[in-house]
Amino acid sequence: MLPEALKNMFEKPATEGYPANRGDVFPNMRGKLNFEADKCVGCKLCSRDCPTGALTIEKIGDKQFKAVLRLDKCIYCGQCADSCNKSALSCTHEFELASLSQEDLKVEL
Amino acid sequence: MAKVVIPLGPQHPALKEPANFALSLDGERIIGAAVNLGYNHRGIEKACESRTFLQDVYLIERICGICSHSHSTAFINAVEEVAGAPAPKRAQWIRTLVAELERLHSHLLWLGVAGHELGFDTLFMYSWRDRELVLDLLALLTGNRVNYGINKLGGVRRDITKDDVEKIRPVVDALEERTKYYIDLVTTESTLAARMLDVGRLCHEDALTYGASGPVARAAAVDKDTRRDDPYSAYGEIPFDVITDDHADVYGRAVVRVKELLESCKIIRYVMDNLPEGPLEVKFPRKVPAGEAISRYEAPRGEDVHYVKCNGTDMPERVKVRAPTLANAASVALMLQGGFLADVPIVIAAIDPCFSCTDRMVAVKDENSGAEGVMDWESLRRYSIEWYMERGVSFENIQSERDS
Secondary structure, three states, rough: HHHHHHHHHHHHOOOOOOOOOOOOOOOOOOOEEEEEEEHOOOOHHHHHHHOOOOOEEEEEOOOEEEEEEOOOOOOOHHHHHOOOOOOOOEEEEOOOOOOOOOOOHEEOO | OEEEEEEEEOOOOOOOOOOEEEEEEOEEEEEEEEEOOOOOOOOOOHHHOOOOOOHHHHHHHHHOOHHHHHHHHHHHHHHHHHHOOOOOOOHHHHHHHHHHHHHHHHHHHHHHHHHHHOOOOHHHHHHHHHHHHHHHHHHHHOOOOOOOEEEOOOOOOOOOOOHHHHHHHHHHHHHHHHHHHHHHHHOOOOOHHHOOOOOOOOOOHHHHHOOOOHHHHHHHHOOOHHHHHOOOHHHHHHOOOOOOOOOOHHHHHOOOHHHHHHHHHHHHHHHHHOOOOOOEEEEOOOOOOOEEEEEEEEEOOOOEEEEEEEEOOOEEEEEEEEHHHHHHHHHHHHHHHEEEHHHHHHHHHHOOOOOOHOOOOOOOOOOOOOOOOOOHHHHHHHHHHHHHHOOOOOOOOOOOOOOO
16 A cells, blocks of 8 residues: 555646646547538438437428537437438537536537 | 334435335344335336337436446347347457446446445545546447447447457456455455455355345355356357355455456456457347347346337337346345444445336335325326425426426
Protein backbone atom coordinates (compact mmCIF):
# COMPACT_ATOMS: atom_id res chain seq x y z
CA MET A 1 0.00 0.00 0.00
CA LEU A 2 2.86 2.42 0.82
CA PRO A 3 4.43 2.31 -2.69
CA GLU A 4 0.96 3.01 -4.08
CA ALA A 5 0.58 6.07 -1.86
CA LEU A 6 4.05 7.39 -2.81
CA LYS A 7 3.40 6.79 -6.49
CA ASN A 8 0.17 8.74 -6.31
CA MET A 9 1.93 11.78 -4.86
CA PHE A 10 3.82 12.32 -8.12
CA GLU A 11 1.19 11.20 -10.63
CA LYS A 12 -1.09 13.61 -12.38
CA PRO A 13 -4.68 13.56 -11.10
CA ALA A 14 -6.93 10.79 -12.38
CA THR A 15 -9.70 13.28 -13.06
CA GLU A 16 -9.85 15.51 -16.10
CA GLY A 17 -10.37 19.23 -15.84
CA TYR A 18 -13.73 19.41 -17.57
CA PRO A 19 -14.81 21.64 -19.33
CA ALA A 20 -11.32 22.96 -20.18
CA ASN A 21 -10.32 19.42 -21.12
CA ARG A 22 -13.18 17.63 -22.83
CA GLY A 23 -11.45 14.27 -22.89
CA ASP A 24 -11.35 11.76 -25.71
CA VAL A 25 -14.30 9.69 -26.82
CA PHE A 26 -13.96 6.27 -28.37
CA PRO A 27 -14.46 6.07 -32.13
CA ASN A 28 -17.40 3.68 -31.73
CA MET A 29 -19.27 6.09 -29.50
CA ARG A 30 -22.87 6.80 -30.40
CA GLY A 31 -23.74 10.45 -29.84
CA LYS A 32 -26.25 12.86 -31.35
CA LEU A 33 -27.59 11.85 -34.75
CA ASN A 34 -26.59 13.42 -38.02
CA PHE A 35 -29.23 13.60 -40.76
CA GLU A 36 -28.47 14.07 -44.44
CA ALA A 37 -31.76 15.28 -45.87
CA ASP A 38 -30.79 14.79 -49.53
CA LYS A 39 -30.34 11.04 -49.01
CA CYS A 40 -33.65 10.48 -47.20
CA VAL A 41 -36.45 8.89 -49.22
CA GLY A 42 -39.02 9.11 -46.44
CA CYS A 43 -39.50 5.37 -45.84
CA LYS A 44 -39.68 6.02 -42.07
CA LEU A 45 -38.01 2.71 -41.21
CA CYS A 46 -35.91 4.63 -38.68
CA SER A 47 -38.83 6.02 -36.71
CA ARG A 48 -40.61 2.66 -36.88
CA ASP A 49 -37.62 0.86 -35.36
CA CYS A 50 -36.82 3.52 -32.75
CA PRO A 51 -37.26 1.83 -29.35
CA THR A 52 -38.40 5.04 -27.64
CA GLY A 53 -40.22 6.95 -30.36
CA ALA A 54 -37.68 9.75 -30.21
CA LEU A 55 -37.29 10.22 -33.95
CA THR A 56 -39.91 11.42 -36.41
CA ILE A 57 -39.54 12.08 -40.12
CA GLU A 58 -41.76 14.82 -41.50
CA LYS A 59 -42.50 15.66 -45.12
CA ILE A 60 -41.82 19.30 -45.93
CA GLY A 61 -42.18 19.25 -49.69
CA ASP A 62 -41.91 17.07 -52.76
CA LYS A 63 -39.34 14.40 -51.84
CA GLN A 64 -38.15 16.73 -49.09
CA PHE A 65 -38.00 15.44 -45.52
CA LYS A 66 -36.83 16.69 -42.18
CA ALA A 67 -35.99 14.69 -39.07
CA VAL A 68 -37.10 15.80 -35.62
CA LEU A 69 -35.31 14.25 -32.66
CA ARG A 70 -36.35 14.35 -29.01
CA LEU A 71 -33.00 14.38 -27.24
CA ASP A 72 -34.67 13.57 -23.91
CA LYS A 73 -36.26 10.42 -25.28
CA CYS A 74 -33.33 9.20 -27.39
CA ILE A 75 -31.29 6.41 -25.78
CA TYR A 76 -28.47 6.77 -28.34
CA CYS A 77 -28.62 3.15 -29.41
CA GLY A 78 -28.05 4.02 -33.06
CA GLN A 79 -30.69 1.58 -34.28
CA CYS A 80 -32.12 4.20 -36.67
CA ALA A 81 -28.73 4.55 -38.33
CA ASP A 82 -28.59 0.75 -38.68
CA SER A 83 -32.13 0.58 -40.06
CA CYS A 84 -31.63 3.30 -42.68
CA ASN A 85 -31.10 1.73 -46.09
CA LYS A 86 -29.88 4.98 -47.64
CA SER A 87 -27.31 5.88 -44.94
CA ALA A 88 -29.09 9.18 -44.33
CA LEU A 89 -28.64 8.84 -40.58
CA SER A 90 -25.38 8.44 -38.71
CA CYS A 91 -24.08 8.86 -35.17
CA THR A 92 -21.75 11.72 -34.31
CA HIS A 93 -19.51 12.05 -31.28
CA GLU A 94 -21.48 14.98 -29.86
CA PHE A 95 -22.43 14.23 -26.29
CA GLU A 96 -22.98 17.56 -24.52
CA LEU A 97 -26.71 17.70 -25.08
CA ALA A 98 -28.10 18.70 -21.69
CA SER A 99 -30.48 21.61 -21.43
CA LEU A 100 -32.61 23.24 -18.78
CA SER A 101 -35.59 23.72 -21.05
CA GLN A 102 -37.61 20.91 -22.54
CA GLU A 103 -38.22 22.94 -25.70
CA ASP A 104 -34.51 22.96 -26.51
CA LEU A 105 -34.42 19.18 -26.35
CA LYS A 106 -36.66 18.88 -29.39
CA VAL A 107 -34.29 19.50 -32.27
CA GLU A 108 -34.58 19.48 -36.01
CA LEU A 109 -31.66 17.58 -37.46
CA MET B 1 -34.66 -10.11 26.50
CA ALA B 2 -37.77 -9.52 24.40
CA LYS B 3 -37.71 -10.05 20.68
CA VAL B 4 -37.25 -6.86 18.67
CA VAL B 5 -38.14 -6.56 15.01
CA ILE B 6 -36.04 -4.07 13.06
CA PRO B 7 -36.97 -3.16 9.50
CA LEU B 8 -33.90 -2.73 7.31
CA GLY B 9 -34.91 -0.74 4.28
CA PRO B 10 -36.55 0.01 1.89
CA GLN B 11 -34.41 3.12 2.34
CA HIS B 12 -31.21 2.30 4.18
CA PRO B 13 -27.63 3.54 3.81
CA ALA B 14 -26.31 -0.02 3.52
CA LEU B 15 -28.60 -0.90 0.63
CA LYS B 16 -27.84 0.28 -2.87
CA GLU B 17 -31.38 -0.36 -4.03
CA PRO B 18 -34.71 -0.43 -2.19
CA ALA B 19 -35.61 -3.75 -0.58
CA ASN B 20 -36.93 -4.55 2.85
CA PHE B 21 -35.53 -7.01 5.36
CA ALA B 22 -37.56 -7.55 8.53
CA LEU B 23 -35.04 -8.73 11.12
CA SER B 24 -36.12 -10.30 14.42
CA LEU B 25 -33.42 -9.70 16.98
CA ASP B 26 -32.49 -11.20 20.29
CA GLY B 27 -29.94 -8.70 21.50
CA GLU B 28 -27.44 -8.38 18.67
CA ARG B 29 -28.26 -11.78 17.19
CA ILE B 30 -30.69 -12.29 14.37
CA ILE B 31 -33.18 -15.05 15.13
CA GLY B 32 -35.38 -14.61 12.08
CA ALA B 33 -35.36 -12.66 8.84
CA ALA B 34 -37.88 -12.04 6.10
CA VAL B 35 -37.04 -10.67 2.67
CA ASN B 36 -39.62 -8.37 1.10
CA LEU B 37 -39.00 -7.41 -2.49
CA GLY B 38 -41.18 -5.38 -4.80
CA TYR B 39 -40.15 -1.74 -4.49
CA ASN B 40 -38.60 -1.57 -7.91
CA HIS B 41 -41.16 -2.99 -10.29
CA ARG B 42 -40.82 -1.35 -13.70
CA GLY B 43 -43.17 -3.40 -15.85
CA ILE B 44 -40.52 -4.28 -18.42
CA GLU B 45 -42.02 -7.67 -19.29
CA LYS B 46 -45.37 -6.09 -20.10
CA ALA B 47 -43.70 -3.29 -22.04
CA CYS B 48 -41.95 -5.90 -24.19
CA GLU B 49 -45.31 -7.15 -25.43
CA SER B 50 -46.12 -3.82 -27.06
CA ARG B 51 -42.77 -3.42 -28.82
CA THR B 52 -41.22 -5.24 -31.72
CA PHE B 53 -38.49 -7.85 -31.14
CA LEU B 54 -35.97 -5.38 -32.49
CA GLN B 55 -36.98 -2.71 -29.97
CA ASP B 56 -37.23 -5.27 -27.15
CA VAL B 57 -33.51 -5.99 -27.37
CA TYR B 58 -32.76 -2.43 -26.21
CA LEU B 59 -35.41 -2.56 -23.50
CA ILE B 60 -34.28 -5.97 -22.20
CA GLU B 61 -30.73 -4.68 -22.14
CA ARG B 62 -31.85 -2.03 -19.65
CA ILE B 63 -33.17 -4.55 -17.11
CA CYS B 64 -29.77 -4.37 -15.47
CA GLY B 65 -27.06 -1.76 -15.74
CA ILE B 66 -24.29 -4.18 -14.81
CA CYS B 67 -25.26 -7.41 -16.56
CA SER B 68 -27.04 -5.80 -19.49
CA HIS B 69 -25.27 -8.01 -22.02
CA SER B 70 -26.41 -11.10 -20.08
CA HIS B 71 -30.07 -10.17 -20.37
CA SER B 72 -29.94 -9.18 -24.02
CA THR B 73 -28.01 -12.33 -24.99
CA ALA B 74 -30.41 -14.56 -23.04
CA PHE B 75 -33.38 -12.92 -24.75
CA ILE B 76 -31.78 -13.05 -28.19
CA ASN B 77 -30.83 -16.71 -27.79
CA ALA B 78 -34.46 -17.54 -27.06
CA VAL B 79 -35.81 -15.55 -30.01
CA GLU B 80 -33.16 -16.92 -32.36
CA GLU B 81 -34.13 -20.43 -31.32
CA VAL B 82 -37.80 -19.83 -32.12
CA ALA B 83 -36.96 -18.17 -35.43
CA GLY B 84 -34.47 -20.90 -36.32
CA ALA B 85 -31.86 -18.32 -37.26
CA PRO B 86 -28.86 -18.70 -34.96
CA ALA B 87 -26.13 -16.10 -35.12
CA PRO B 88 -23.00 -17.01 -37.12
CA LYS B 89 -19.95 -18.34 -35.36
CA ARG B 90 -17.95 -15.13 -35.29
CA ALA B 91 -20.88 -13.27 -33.75
CA GLN B 92 -21.21 -15.94 -31.05
CA TRP B 93 -17.53 -15.57 -30.19
CA ILE B 94 -17.78 -11.78 -30.03
CA ARG B 95 -20.76 -12.13 -27.70
CA THR B 96 -18.67 -14.42 -25.52
CA LEU B 97 -15.84 -11.89 -25.41
CA VAL B 98 -18.15 -9.08 -24.34
CA ALA B 99 -19.84 -11.41 -21.83
CA GLU B 100 -16.53 -12.20 -20.15
CA LEU B 101 -15.47 -8.53 -20.11
CA GLU B 102 -18.80 -7.87 -18.46
CA ARG B 103 -18.11 -10.58 -15.88
CA LEU B 104 -14.74 -8.96 -15.15
CA HIS B 105 -16.32 -5.58 -14.59
CA SER B 106 -19.19 -7.02 -12.54
CA HIS B 107 -16.93 -9.03 -10.22
CA LEU B 108 -14.54 -6.10 -9.77
CA LEU B 109 -17.51 -3.93 -8.94
CA TRP B 110 -18.69 -6.50 -6.40
CA LEU B 111 -15.26 -6.70 -4.82
CA GLY B 112 -15.29 -2.94 -4.33
CA VAL B 113 -18.81 -2.93 -2.90
CA ALA B 114 -17.92 -5.80 -0.55
CA GLY B 115 -14.81 -3.95 0.61
CA HIS B 116 -16.91 -0.84 1.19
CA GLU B 117 -19.53 -2.78 3.20
CA LEU B 118 -16.74 -4.28 5.30
CA GLY B 119 -15.29 -0.86 6.02
CA PHE B 120 -12.25 -1.54 3.84
CA ASP B 121 -12.57 1.39 1.48
CA THR B 122 -9.04 1.10 0.14
CA LEU B 123 -10.08 -2.13 -1.56
CA PHE B 124 -13.07 -0.30 -2.99
CA MET B 125 -10.81 2.38 -4.49
CA TYR B 126 -8.37 -0.21 -5.85
CA SER B 127 -10.89 -2.47 -7.52
CA TRP B 128 -12.99 0.32 -8.96
CA ARG B 129 -9.87 1.90 -10.43
CA ASP B 130 -9.10 -1.40 -12.15
CA ARG B 131 -12.70 -1.69 -13.25
CA GLU B 132 -12.22 1.52 -15.25
CA LEU B 133 -9.79 -0.39 -17.47
CA VAL B 134 -12.50 -2.91 -18.35
CA LEU B 135 -15.11 -0.21 -18.89
CA ASP B 136 -12.71 1.55 -21.27
CA LEU B 137 -12.30 -1.71 -23.20
CA LEU B 138 -16.07 -2.13 -23.42
CA ALA B 139 -16.40 1.46 -24.62
CA LEU B 140 -13.70 0.80 -27.21
CA LEU B 141 -15.39 -2.35 -28.53
CA THR B 142 -19.05 -1.38 -28.31
CA GLY B 143 -19.23 2.40 -28.01
CA ASN B 144 -20.74 2.46 -24.52
CA ARG B 145 -19.46 1.85 -21.02
CA VAL B 146 -22.75 0.23 -20.00
CA ASN B 147 -25.74 -0.93 -22.06
CA TYR B 148 -23.35 -1.86 -24.82
CA GLY B 149 -25.86 -2.37 -27.62
CA ILE B 150 -23.59 -4.87 -29.36
CA ASN B 151 -26.22 -7.57 -29.71
CA LYS B 152 -28.75 -7.68 -32.46
CA LEU B 153 -31.12 -10.41 -33.52
CA GLY B 154 -29.16 -12.77 -35.72
CA GLY B 155 -25.68 -11.46 -34.90
CA VAL B 156 -23.71 -8.58 -33.48
CA ARG B 157 -23.60 -4.95 -34.53
CA ARG B 158 -19.87 -4.31 -34.38
CA ASP B 159 -16.83 -6.26 -35.44
CA ILE B 160 -13.64 -6.68 -33.49
CA THR B 161 -10.61 -5.70 -35.52
CA LYS B 162 -7.01 -6.84 -35.13
CA ASP B 163 -6.21 -3.38 -33.72
CA ASP B 164 -8.84 -3.85 -31.02
CA VAL B 165 -7.39 -7.23 -30.09
CA GLU B 166 -3.94 -5.65 -29.70
CA LYS B 167 -5.46 -3.04 -27.39
CA ILE B 168 -7.29 -5.65 -25.30
CA ARG B 169 -4.25 -7.85 -24.67
CA PRO B 170 -2.15 -5.52 -22.46
CA VAL B 171 -5.21 -4.56 -20.42
CA VAL B 172 -6.10 -8.20 -19.77
CA ASP B 173 -2.48 -8.85 -18.78
CA ALA B 174 -2.56 -5.92 -16.35
CA LEU B 175 -5.88 -7.08 -14.93
CA GLU B 176 -4.56 -10.59 -14.43
CA GLU B 177 -1.69 -9.16 -12.39
CA ARG B 178 -4.12 -7.17 -10.30
CA THR B 179 -6.38 -10.20 -9.86
CA LYS B 180 -3.48 -12.22 -8.50
CA TYR B 181 -2.98 -9.44 -5.99
CA TYR B 182 -6.68 -9.55 -5.04
CA ILE B 183 -6.59 -13.34 -4.60
CA ASP B 184 -3.58 -12.90 -2.37
CA LEU B 185 -5.36 -10.12 -0.48
CA VAL B 186 -8.63 -12.00 0.03
CA THR B 187 -6.95 -15.21 1.13
CA THR B 188 -4.22 -13.81 3.38
CA GLU B 189 -5.41 -10.46 4.78
CA SER B 190 -6.39 -11.22 8.37
CA THR B 191 -8.85 -8.33 8.81
CA LEU B 192 -10.80 -9.43 5.73
CA ALA B 193 -10.86 -13.04 6.88
CA ALA B 194 -12.04 -12.00 10.34
CA ARG B 195 -15.00 -10.13 8.83
CA MET B 196 -15.90 -12.78 6.25
CA LEU B 197 -15.20 -16.22 7.71
CA ASP B 198 -18.29 -17.94 9.09
CA VAL B 199 -20.46 -14.94 8.23
CA GLY B 200 -23.64 -15.57 6.26
CA ARG B 201 -23.37 -19.34 6.18
CA LEU B 202 -25.35 -21.26 3.60
CA CYS B 203 -24.48 -24.94 3.70
CA HIS B 204 -24.33 -27.22 0.65
CA GLU B 205 -27.74 -28.84 1.31
CA ASP B 206 -29.49 -25.50 1.88
CA ALA B 207 -27.95 -24.03 -1.27
CA LEU B 208 -29.50 -26.92 -3.20
CA THR B 209 -32.86 -26.75 -1.37
CA TYR B 210 -33.24 -23.00 -1.79
CA GLY B 211 -32.07 -23.09 -5.38
CA ALA B 212 -29.15 -20.70 -4.99
CA SER B 213 -27.27 -20.03 -8.20
CA GLY B 214 -24.04 -18.53 -9.45
CA PRO B 215 -21.13 -17.72 -7.12
CA VAL B 216 -23.41 -18.13 -4.06
CA ALA B 217 -24.07 -21.78 -4.97
CA ARG B 218 -20.50 -22.43 -6.13
CA ALA B 219 -19.17 -21.11 -2.83
CA ALA B 220 -21.22 -23.85 -1.15
CA ALA B 221 -19.52 -26.53 -3.27
CA VAL B 222 -22.45 -26.79 -5.71
CA ASP B 223 -20.68 -27.55 -8.97
CA LYS B 224 -23.11 -25.73 -11.25
CA ASP B 225 -22.33 -23.40 -14.12
CA THR B 226 -24.64 -22.91 -17.10
CA ARG B 227 -21.67 -22.05 -19.33
CA ARG B 228 -20.46 -25.64 -18.94
CA ASP B 229 -23.72 -27.50 -18.23
CA ASP B 230 -25.81 -26.00 -21.04
CA PRO B 231 -23.38 -24.16 -23.33
CA TYR B 232 -24.58 -21.15 -25.30
CA SER B 233 -22.66 -18.66 -27.47
CA ALA B 234 -19.13 -20.10 -27.87
CA TYR B 235 -18.69 -21.65 -24.42
CA GLY B 236 -19.01 -25.19 -25.76
CA GLU B 237 -15.69 -24.75 -27.60
CA ILE B 238 -13.73 -22.87 -24.95
CA PRO B 239 -11.82 -24.66 -22.21
CA PHE B 240 -12.29 -23.18 -18.74
CA ASP B 241 -12.66 -24.33 -15.16
CA VAL B 242 -15.68 -23.92 -12.96
CA ILE B 243 -14.52 -22.44 -9.67
CA THR B 244 -16.02 -23.92 -6.52
CA ASP B 245 -15.22 -23.48 -2.88
CA ASP B 246 -16.39 -25.27 0.26
CA HIS B 247 -16.32 -22.43 2.79
CA ALA B 248 -20.04 -21.78 2.22
CA ASP B 249 -19.83 -18.28 3.69
CA VAL B 250 -19.06 -14.72 2.56
CA TYR B 251 -15.37 -15.63 2.43
CA GLY B 252 -16.11 -18.49 0.02
CA ARG B 253 -18.18 -16.20 -2.20
CA ALA B 254 -15.34 -13.68 -2.34
CA VAL B 255 -12.82 -16.41 -3.20
CA VAL B 256 -15.04 -17.81 -5.96
CA ARG B 257 -15.50 -14.36 -7.49
CA VAL B 258 -11.85 -13.34 -7.49
CA LYS B 259 -10.81 -16.70 -8.93
CA GLU B 260 -13.48 -16.38 -11.60
CA LEU B 261 -11.75 -13.15 -12.63
CA LEU B 262 -8.71 -15.24 -13.60
CA GLU B 263 -10.89 -17.69 -15.54
CA SER B 264 -12.48 -14.78 -17.39
CA CYS B 265 -9.05 -13.48 -18.36
CA LYS B 266 -8.24 -16.97 -19.65
CA ILE B 267 -11.45 -17.14 -21.70
CA ILE B 268 -10.87 -13.65 -23.15
CA ARG B 269 -7.36 -14.64 -24.28
CA TYR B 270 -8.65 -17.85 -25.82
CA VAL B 271 -11.38 -15.96 -27.70
CA MET B 272 -8.87 -13.41 -29.02
CA ASP B 273 -6.49 -16.16 -30.19
CA ASN B 274 -9.15 -18.28 -31.86
CA LEU B 275 -11.66 -15.73 -33.15
CA PRO B 276 -13.15 -17.41 -36.24
CA GLU B 277 -13.54 -15.51 -39.50
CA GLY B 278 -16.91 -15.17 -41.14
CA PRO B 279 -20.03 -13.03 -41.35
CA LEU B 280 -21.26 -11.00 -38.39
CA GLU B 281 -24.95 -11.57 -38.81
CA VAL B 282 -27.61 -13.55 -40.60
CA LYS B 283 -30.71 -12.00 -42.08
CA PHE B 284 -33.29 -12.06 -39.35
CA PRO B 285 -37.03 -11.93 -40.08
CA ARG B 286 -39.05 -9.10 -38.55
CA LYS B 287 -41.92 -11.48 -37.88
CA VAL B 288 -40.96 -14.47 -35.76
CA PRO B 289 -42.97 -17.68 -36.24
CA ALA B 290 -45.18 -18.93 -33.42
CA GLY B 291 -43.34 -20.88 -30.76
CA GLU B 292 -41.76 -20.61 -27.38
CA ALA B 293 -38.28 -21.01 -25.96
CA ILE B 294 -36.47 -20.91 -22.67
CA SER B 295 -32.90 -19.69 -22.61
CA ARG B 296 -30.43 -20.06 -19.76
CA TYR B 297 -27.43 -17.82 -19.32
CA GLU B 298 -24.72 -17.69 -16.67
CA ALA B 299 -24.75 -14.02 -15.71
CA PRO B 300 -22.03 -12.76 -13.32
CA ARG B 301 -24.54 -13.02 -10.46
CA GLY B 302 -25.92 -16.45 -11.32
CA GLU B 303 -28.22 -18.14 -13.74
CA ASP B 304 -30.45 -15.84 -15.76
CA VAL B 305 -33.50 -17.47 -17.36
CA HIS B 306 -35.55 -15.92 -20.15
CA TYR B 307 -38.78 -17.31 -21.53
CA VAL B 308 -40.16 -15.92 -24.78
CA LYS B 309 -43.44 -16.88 -26.43
CA CYS B 310 -43.96 -15.75 -30.00
CA ASN B 311 -47.26 -15.76 -31.90
CA GLY B 312 -46.17 -15.17 -35.47
CA THR B 313 -46.23 -11.37 -35.34
CA ASP B 314 -43.31 -8.97 -34.91
CA MET B 315 -44.02 -8.64 -31.18
CA PRO B 316 -43.64 -11.28 -28.47
CA GLU B 317 -46.78 -12.56 -26.77
CA ARG B 318 -45.05 -13.10 -23.45
CA VAL B 319 -41.60 -12.44 -22.07
CA LYS B 320 -40.59 -13.75 -18.66
CA VAL B 321 -37.31 -12.95 -16.97
CA ARG B 322 -35.95 -14.77 -13.94
CA ALA B 323 -33.01 -12.69 -12.81
CA PRO B 324 -30.27 -14.43 -10.78
CA THR B 325 -30.98 -12.37 -7.65
CA LEU B 326 -34.46 -13.88 -7.38
CA ALA B 327 -32.89 -17.33 -7.14
CA ASN B 328 -30.56 -16.13 -4.40
CA ALA B 329 -32.96 -13.86 -2.51
CA ALA B 330 -34.70 -16.77 -0.77
CA SER B 331 -31.47 -18.00 0.76
CA VAL B 332 -30.59 -14.55 2.19
CA ALA B 333 -33.13 -15.05 5.01
CA LEU B 334 -31.34 -18.25 5.92
CA MET B 335 -27.88 -16.70 5.71
CA LEU B 336 -28.89 -13.90 8.08
CA GLN B 337 -30.25 -16.23 10.76
CA GLY B 338 -27.93 -16.68 13.69
CA GLY B 339 -25.64 -13.87 12.60
CA PHE B 340 -25.04 -10.42 14.03
CA LEU B 341 -26.94 -7.30 13.05
CA ALA B 342 -23.66 -5.61 12.10
CA ASP B 343 -22.98 -8.31 9.50
CA VAL B 344 -26.27 -7.76 7.66
CA PRO B 345 -24.90 -5.35 5.00
CA ILE B 346 -22.11 -7.68 3.90
CA VAL B 347 -24.34 -10.78 3.96
CA ILE B 348 -26.82 -9.04 1.68
CA ALA B 349 -24.05 -7.64 -0.50
CA ALA B 350 -22.43 -11.09 -0.75
CA ILE B 351 -25.16 -12.39 -3.07
CA ASP B 352 -24.39 -9.36 -5.28
CA PRO B 353 -28.04 -8.33 -5.25
CA CYS B 354 -29.67 -6.50 -8.09
CA PHE B 355 -33.18 -5.81 -6.88
CA SER B 356 -34.49 -3.81 -9.78
CA CYS B 357 -33.60 -6.69 -12.12
CA THR B 358 -35.43 -9.06 -9.81
CA ASP B 359 -38.73 -7.27 -9.37
CA ARG B 360 -41.03 -8.70 -11.97
CA MET B 361 -44.55 -9.01 -10.63
CA VAL B 362 -46.10 -8.33 -7.29
CA ALA B 363 -49.18 -10.14 -6.04
CA VAL B 364 -50.83 -8.06 -3.35
CA LYS B 365 -52.64 -10.13 -0.74
CA ASP B 366 -55.14 -8.88 1.79
CA GLU B 367 -53.46 -9.60 5.11
CA ASN B 368 -56.71 -10.48 6.88
CA SER B 369 -58.74 -12.36 4.32
CA GLY B 370 -55.89 -13.65 2.17
CA ALA B 371 -57.77 -12.48 -0.92
CA GLU B 372 -55.81 -11.64 -4.07
CA GLY B 373 -56.93 -9.23 -6.73
CA VAL B 374 -55.80 -7.98 -10.08
CA MET B 375 -55.76 -4.24 -10.72
CA ASP B 376 -55.71 -3.00 -14.26
CA TRP B 377 -53.99 0.21 -15.31
CA GLU B 378 -57.13 2.36 -15.07
CA SER B 379 -58.14 1.18 -11.59
CA LEU B 380 -54.55 1.54 -10.38
CA ARG B 381 -54.51 5.12 -11.65
CA ARG B 382 -57.87 5.88 -10.02
CA TYR B 383 -56.64 4.33 -6.77
CA SER B 384 -53.51 6.49 -6.77
CA ILE B 385 -55.49 9.68 -7.45
CA GLU B 386 -57.92 8.87 -4.64
CA TRP B 387 -55.04 8.03 -2.31
CA TYR B 388 -53.50 11.46 -2.85
CA MET B 389 -56.87 13.28 -2.75
CA GLU B 390 -57.51 11.81 0.69
CA ARG B 391 -54.27 13.41 1.78
CA GLY B 392 -55.18 16.78 0.32
CA VAL B 393 -53.22 16.64 -2.94
CA SER B 394 -55.22 17.73 -5.94
CA PHE B 395 -54.35 16.93 -9.53
CA GLU B 396 -56.69 19.42 -11.11
CA ASN B 397 -54.04 22.01 -11.89
CA ILE B 398 -51.36 19.58 -13.01
CA GLN B 399 -51.17 18.99 -16.71
CA SER B 400 -49.59 15.75 -17.73
CA GLU B 401 -46.43 16.19 -19.74
CA ARG B 402 -46.93 12.73 -21.21
CA ASP B 403 -50.31 13.63 -22.72
CA SER B 404 -48.98 16.66 -24.57
